[in-house]
Amino acid sequence: MRSASNAGRVRLAMAGFIAVYLAIAGKLVLLGTKPDEQAKARIDAEAGLATRRPVIADRYGRQLATDIETSSIFAEPRKMIDADEAAEALGRVMPDLNLDELHKKFSTDLGFVWVKREISPREQAEVHRLGIPGVGFLSEQRRVYPNGPIVSHELGAVNVDNQGISGLEAYIDKSNRVVKDGSSQPPELNVALDLMVQHAVRDELEVAMKEFDPIAASGVVMDVETGEIVAYVSLPDFDPNKPADALKPEAINRVSVGVFEMGSTFKALTLAMALDSGKVKLSDRFDARAPMRYGKFSIDDFHPTRRILSVPEVFIHSSNIGTAKIALAVGVDGHKAFLKKMGQLDRLRTELPESAMPIVPRNWGELNTVTISFGHGLSVSPLQTLMATGALMNGGYLIPPTFLKRSKEEAMTLAKRVIKPETSDMMRYLMRLNATSPAGSAKKADIPGYRVGGKTGTAEKVVNGRYSDDKVMCAFTAVFPADAPRYALLVMLDEPKPTKETHGFRTSGWNAAPVTGRIVARIAPLLGVKPDFDIPPMLPPATQAAALGSIQ
Amino acid sequence: MISRAERTPFSEWWWTIDKPLLFSLAALMVGGIVLSLAASPAVADRLNLDLFHFVNRQVMFLIPTVLLTLGISFLDPRKVRRLALGAYLIFFPLMIFALFFGPEIKGAHRWIQIGPLGVQPSEFVKPSFIVLAAWLFAEGTRRDDVPGHLLAMTLFGATIGVLILQPDFGQTMLIGVVWGCLFFLAGLRWIWMIGLGGLGVGGVFLAYEALPHVRARFGKFLNPETGENFQTERAFESFVSGGWFGKGPGEGTVKRILPDAHTDFIFAVTGEEFGIIFCLILLSLFAFVVLRGLWHALNEDEPFVRLAIAGLTMLFGLQSAINMAVNVQLMPAKGMTLPFISYGGSSLISLALGMGMLLALTRRRPRARLVEGFPGAVPAGQFS
Numbered sequence: 001m002r003s004a005s006n007a008g009r010v011r012l013a014m015a016g017f018i019a020v021y022l023a024i025a026g027k028l029v030l031l032g033t034k035p036d037e038q039a040k041a042r043i044d045a046e047a048g049l050a051t052r053r054p055v056i057a058d059r060y061g062r063q064l065a066t067d068i069e070t071s072s073i074f075a076e077p078r079k080m081i082d083a084d085e086a087a088e089a090l091g092r093v094m095p096d097l098n099l100d101e102l103h104k105k106f107s108t109d110l111g112f113v114w115v116k117r118e119i120s121p122r123e124q125a126e127v128h129r130l131g132i133p134g135v136g137f138l139s140e141q142r143r144v145y146p147n148g149p150i151v152s153h154e155l156g157a158v159n160v161d162n163q164g165i166s167g168l169e170a171y172i173d174k175s176n177r178v179v180k181d182g183s184s185q186p187p188e189l190n191v192a193l194d195l196m197v198q199h200a201v202r203d204e205l206e207v208a209m210k211e212f213d214p215i216a217a218s219g220v221v222m223d224v225e226t227g228e229i230v231a232y233v234s235l236p237d238f239d240p241n242k243p244a245d246a247l248k249p250e251a252i253n254r255v256s257v258g259v260f261e262m263g264s265t266f267k268a269l270t271l272a273m274a275l276d277s278g279k280v281k282l283s284d285r286f287d288a289r290a291p292m293r294y295g296k297f298s299i300d301d302f303h304p305t306r307r308i309l310s311v312p313e314v315f316i317h318s319s320n321i322g323t324a325k326i327a328l329a330v331g332v333d334g335h336k337a338f339l340k341k342m343g344q345l346d347r348l349r350t351e352l353p354e355s356a357m358p359i360v361p362r363n364w365g366e367l368n369t370v371t372i373s374f375g376h377g378l379s380v381s382p383l384q385t386l387m388a389t390g391a392l393m394n395g396g397y398l399i400p401p402t403f404l405k406r407s408k409e410e411a412m413t414l415a416k417r418v419i420k421p422e423t424s425d426m427m428r429y430l431m432r433l434n435a436t437s438p439a440g441s442a443k444k445a446d447i448p449g450y451r452v453g454g455k456t457g458t459a460e461k462v463v464n465g466r467y468s469d470d471k472v473m474c475a476f477t478a479v480f481p482a483d484a485p486r487y488a489l490l491v492m493l494d495e496p497k498p499t500k501e502t503h504g505f506r507t508s509g510w511n512a513a514p515v516t517g518r519i520v521a522r523i524a525p526l527l528g529v530k531p532d533f534d535i536p537p538m539l540p541p542a543t544q545a546a547a548l549g550s551i552q
Numbered sequence: 553m554i555s556r557a558e559r560t561p562f563s564e565w566w567w568t569i570d571k572p573l574l575f576s577l578a579a580l581m582v583g584g585i586v587l588s589l590a591a592s593p594a595v596a597d598r599l600n601l602d603l604f605h606f607v608n609r610q611v612m613f614l615i616p617t618v619l620l621t622l623g624i625s626f627l628d629p630r631k632v633r634r635l636a637l638g639a640y641l642i643f644f645p646l647m648i649f650a651l652f653f654g655p656e657i658k659g660a661h662r663w664i665q666i667g668p669l670g671v672q673p674s675e676f677v678k679p680s681f682i683v684l685a686a687w688l689f690a691e692g693t694r695r696d697d698v699p700g701h702l703l704a705m706t707l708f709g710a711t712i713g714v715l716i717l718q719p720d721f722g723q724t725m726l727i728g729v730v731w732g733c734l735f736f737l738a739g740l741r742w743i744w745m746i747g748l749g750g751l752g753v754g755g756v757f758l759a760y761e762a763l764p765h766v767r768a769r770f771g772k773f774l775n776p777e778t779g780e781n782f783q784t785e786r787a788f789e790s791f792v793s794g795g796w797f798g799k800g801p802g803e804g805t806v807k808r809i810l811p812d813a814h815t816d817f818i819f820a821v822t823g824e825e826f827g828i829i830f831c832l833i834l835l836s837l838f839a840f841v842v843l844r845g846l847w848h849a850l851n852e853d854e855p856f857v858r859l860a861i862a863g864l865t866m867l868f869g870l871q872s873a874i875n876m877a878v879n880v881q882l883m884p885a886k887g888m889t890l891p892f893i894s895y896g897g898s899s900l901i902s903l904a905l906g907m908g909m910l911l912a913l914t915r916r917r918p919r920a921r922l923v924e925g926f927p928g929a930v931p932a933g934q935f936s
Contacts, residue, residue: 028831
């Protein structure tokens with residue numbers, strides 16, 4: 001008998017069993033602390049639904065986007081008794097459902113799947129009446145845009161889980177303006193947009209789409225004192241209530257995402273640079289008698305005058321030769337530095353996630369300065385150009401554009417002085433002159449009383465590596481009232497067709513300029529700009545005489 | 553009234569039986585009914601049977617189970633030994649009979665049909681084999697003229713030989729481990745222990761190599777992502793979805809998918825409906841029975857009784873531990889029922905046999921050593 005040792009062995013067996021049972025108990029406790037994946041799928045879905053997005057309203061509180069409550073059907077395949085019967089019954093009530101897919105979903109043993117999102121009350125009643133076990137409803141928020149396509153690119157869209165995927169809706173998510181747990185309604189987001197102005201701009205652009213049959217038309221109105229975007233249209237657009245439409249390739253946001261050679265509208269920047277540098281005075285004259293030769297390239301004017309032109313004449317006749325010579329008077333480095341200062345060489349960022357990098361020549365030589373002076377060889381986004389135009393008009397402050405409301409004081413803290421106030425005065429004069437002079441290219445935009453100033457731009461588009469004669473991008477930058485500018489306006493028509501009324505012309509002065517005029521006629525009263533029929537083109541007295549004397 | 557003053561067979565039983573053990577087993581039986589109510593209607597529904605088919609049968613089998621357990625618990629160690637021998641002599645031949653004439657169910661010949669009842673003889677062989685092995689080991693240790701160890705090995709070889717032929721890998725493993733433990737407790741040298749352990753590992757390896765379904769199960773356990781480890785995965789999820797307090801009786805959903813919800817995976821259904829805390833209570837009940845049994849073995853001087861108690865306890869404990877370990881994914885899937893909780897007639901009657909004998913052996917007896925010649929005492933090791 002080895003009793004003592006045997007007792008030890010029994011104790012060993014006891015210890016073994018204790019260890020095994022403790023291991024099982026430990027695993028059970030571990031399982032108890034494990035999160036339930038299946039339940040989590042549903043909790044996540046419910047959390048997604050609880051999300052409250054802020055109401056988006058325009059500057060006067062008119063609703064642009066809001067939430068309404070709808071129901072969605074979900075299923076718990078694991079709890080279903082007969083998956084096939086359930087799928088067929090649901091298919092009878094909602095014939096638009098894909099039955100095969102439903103069969104497949106229900107045959108799994110998942111704890112949560114969506115059947116159909118955002119159903120109508122009638123559908124809900126019918127499904128409820130079916131009484132299928134494992135099928136239930138969750139109420140969720142659905143984003144609606146009461147104005148439909150009138151405000152589209154600016155607002156962007158949300159996905160089916162109510163997350164912003166583009167435009168300001170994406171900005172709302174990124175800037176944490178969403179209340180995720182649904183506990184309260186987030187404060188309204190007031191944007192700078194004026195719904196009535198927006199509608200007028202869009203309406204006129206739609207008319208232009210019919211009249212000139214371009215592939216696209218866009219228009220932006222900006223407050224030059226604050227940088228606020230008051231209207232923002234890029235046709236063709238989409239209805240944000242149908243977010244899938246936003247993915248159509250023709251509906252891209254051309255104002256922020258597209259980059260274009262802006263053509264002669266860039267001449268305003270070239271002249272402002274030259275005048276601000278002091279190297280060129282308004283009374284200087286430039287020889288435009290013969291085309292400029294650059295190796296195999298020849299620079300000529302679209303409407304050749306073949307004579308010596310004063311600076312204002314270079315502007316209103318839109319002389320390429322004259323502008324190029326003015327730019328060369330400043331030099332390549334000065335030109336580059338000025339455009340950099342004006343924000344034309346960097347990506348412009350706004351609240352919208354959509355933006356584009358300008359296409360800047362890698363080796364910037366004299367020839368580049370020559371072409372860029374009249375808007376070729378540098379592609380920028382239209383919004384970028386509008387920002388620069390605003391700086392030329394508002395007394396010389398470059399203010400980053402914004403889609404949100406901004407006070408003048410706030411704008412001044414962000415503003416950067418880029419040109420002297422006197423230069424700004426001269427630019428106002430030149431812009432206004434272009435609309436009032438009988439020779440000016442902007443005269444079709446001159447709406448009596450509102451003192452419109454503007455500059456046309458017709459850029460030949462590059463087709464297969466060559467500039468095309470018949471495919472052009474027409475742009476028009478305008479400002480009103482030119483004597484004390486409040487709003488800057490950019491209108492662009494992509495590949496407008498010549499008509500009988502334009503006498504076969506497709507240049508900006510014949511299409512973008514009159515469209516701008518019509519827009520100004522409609523929006524100036526809405527914006528509270530008072531008409532004044534007695535103010536002549538104005539300049540500081542010192543420069544006025546010289547300038548006026550030069551015009552023929 | 554049960555009185556100490558009057559000596560009746562019942563009062564004697566009542567005062568000598570281990571009541572904590574008795575009540576723990578009773579609690580497990582009641583628990584079996586309650587949990588069967590939770591788990592089995594879903595399975596019955598799936599098999600197009602009456603909803604309470606399995607519950608009714610469980611209750612029906614529980615009546616003979618209780619009677620048998622109590623009846624056997626009245627026996628003294630000598631009669632226990634005789635009962636074990638009798639049962640073994642009846643059911644071991646039936647096991648061989650099943651091998652040749654039993655119907656093939658899931659690829660194995662384990663069952664024989666007696667009238668309306670399907671009987672699994674190996675279930676009855678299990679406890680009787682353990683008691684017989686304990687007796688042979690005790691004899692071998694006690695007396696040098698009886699080749700007890702050799703006989704125990706022969707008995708073991710014959711029993712598992714038939715089990716392997718069935719084939720029944722789970723029962724083979726269970727009986728093998730318990731037999732090995734008995735050998736160990738009977739005073740086997742450590743060096744032998746190592747050799748025997750090596751043999752066991754070799755056997756498992758052989759099974760892995762030779763039996764495709766064993767290999768498949770190990771493979772699934774080791775790589776849950778690749779195999780379709782359907783039942784254990786669902787079992788795992790049911791614990792998670794039940795959480796600490798469970799979804800409530802009848803609220804579980806995993807039982808609708810699990811084919812063996814009422815047998816091998818009833819612990820998982822318990823977890824989902826009654827919660828992990830309840831599972832822990834159930835686990836401690838099993839642990840209590842096992843430790844109580846081994847505690848009796850520790851304090852028992854008579855070699856046969858000590859080994860038989862230890863063997864029966866370990867059989868019960870190992871079976872419960874394996875079942876629960878499979879349910880919580882600590883072990884590969886294994887056809888092993890949870891004693892008293894899982895549904896199964898043969899299993900219940902076999903448990904009645906084993907636990908009845910355990911209760912009989914753990915009753916307080918006058919110490920044989922002290923009262924030599926007392927009529928009730930058993931001359932140890934003597935078989936009459």
